[in-house]
Amino acid sequence: MKLTILGGGGFRVPLVYGALLTDRGEGRVTEVVLHDLDDSRLYAVARVLAEQAATVPDAPTVTATTDLDEALRGADFVFSAIRVGGLEGRANDERVALAQGVLGQETVGAGGIAYGLRTVPVAVDIAQRVARLAPDAWVINFTNPAGLVTEAMSRHLGDRVIGICDSPVGLGRRIAKVLGANPREAYIDYVGLNHLGWVRGLRVAGRDELPRLLADPDLLGSFEEGKLFGTDWLQSLGAIPNEYLHYYYFNRETVRAYSEVERTRGAFLRDQQAQFYDEMKHPDAAALTAWDRTRAEREATYMSENRETAGAGERDADDLSGGYEKVALALMRAIARDERTTLILNVRNQGALSVLDTDAVIEVPCLVDANGAHPVAVDPLPDHATGLVCAVKGVEREVLSAAENGSRTTAVKAFALHPLVDSVNVARRLVEGYTEVHPGLAYLK
Known part of the structure; x- marks a missing residue:
């Protein structure tokens, strides 16, 4: 192949x-x-x-x-x-x-x-x-x-x-681990959009083990999301959110932390990877060693501002190994060899999540075989999660419309409607600022 x-x-x-x-x-x-x-x-x-x-x-x-x-x-x-x-x-x-x-x-x-x-x-x-x-x-x-x-x-x-995304996979693996279950034998009831989803259950041999985790503050606080969000908030939600929801639930604290750092995450990675690529210009450089060293530093500093805000400490060693490449390989094998499996993927809704239309791409467990990925029907989200999912999906649709039509007005609308942008005037200034620094946005008229 x-x-x-x-x-x-x-x-x-x-x-x-x-x-x-x-x-x-x-x-x-x-x-x-x-x-x-x-x-x-x-x-x-x-x-x-x-x-x-x-x-x-x-x-x-x-x-x-x-x-x-x-x-x-x-x-x-x-x-x-x-x-x-x-x-x-x-x-x-x-x-x-x-x-x-x-x-x-x-x-x-x-x-x-x-x-x-x-x-x-x-x-x-x-x-x-x-x-x-x-x-x-x-x-x-x-x-x-x-x-x-x-x-x-x-x-x-x-x-x-x-x-594909490795965030749901990593989250499910961590939950299974603290519950003493084999991640390969657990079914993760996960639903939402990419970087905006929740684990609502983790079934092992037909039994949902998540309530046991939520009822035990010590167990709940022993892994990444418990440290990041706090046990009280997770118990209040009755679910384990994807780590990216920290940007929503603790937005003010996160913005303040990001504003105070010497370099943003993007600037850090830009400089770090530039060193790697510069090193590779030397024919005698040990390429794999240099790449491994750079990757280890990259993974160890992932979401460091969020963890500092929450007092979550350093990431566990098990969380530094990536994972999206394993999802990709499992997906290819399932399609190419008809090795049927279940994976959490981003696919068209096809009626799986009733609150969104058929063509909306969602992130849910899918049955995968030679004919592709088929989303599993999921129970409705609670109102607070439904509101957030619908709002962000609405923003995504405005982005798609702006890109298709080259409409600056629609781009402003996309920014203004996002839950984390609190002003139409801010949205206008964002579009002005981004079009100034990104030649790739010159199509917005």
Whole structure:
């Protein structure tokens, strides 16, 4: 099978290739094509992959190209892992938002909207090219904001595009661990949008073990989300929220913490990864060692401002190992080999969550087989969660409309309607600020 990775010069690509190296089954990926606009980044990542494969017999071959059409032709699977505007763009997203006193995180609030506005037109172009050049390919979307981008691509690819995220997987794994259950044997009742979902149950052998966790403050406070949100709040919710909901539930504290740091997350990653790519320009540099070192630092500092605000301390070692690449491999195997499994994915609703329409992309457990991912029907959310999901989905739809029509007025509307942007005037200033720093938003008129 041929796998094409768009954004193939991206820092996390070796995680995907490392997962592929563990797959020795029939019908596995034998050819990987890396596509990126930056050939120097392609060169750096290809060096890391070569060192990963050095001791693995019959490892998938790796080629690299800056020609998108060439990369797509004949692909069986396409991973879309692009970052429009690069990490400089992410740093600007954060800076412009914080200057207006609102959150600039890359998938949540003003920053997520800005990222979506410049990413959706590129993602739509990719979807149209896939439909023309590789109509039988399955697209697995890693690109953030994952739910929004997946929905944009689904308008051209239907159910052949599936979004993935490692946050629900990590959350379910942590809950299972503290309950003494095997994560592989647990069914996670999770529902929402990408980076906006809740675990409402964790069933083992047909029994829901979540009430036992919620009733035990010591157990509840022993893992990441308990430390981050506090046991009282989790017991009040009666569910375990995705860690990204910390930006909503503790917004003022988070904005203040982000405003006080010396460098925002995007600026930190921009500088850190620039060092890695610069190091790779030296032919004698140990590519895999340098990448491992950089990744460890990246993971250890993930959401550090939120944890500092909550007094949550350092992340546990088990939470530093990523996970989205494992979801991607399981998804590919299920489709390519009809190895039926259940995964939490971003897919079109198809009636699974009654409060949203059929085409709305949601994040829920899905049954996956050779015919793709099929969302499992879920119980309605409580009112507070329903309101938040509907509000954010409404914002996503305004972003899609602005991107399709090039409407600056609709872009202002998208910002103004977001729960974390508290003023129409702030929304107008955000659009002005973002169009000044992002050439990719010049289409907004």
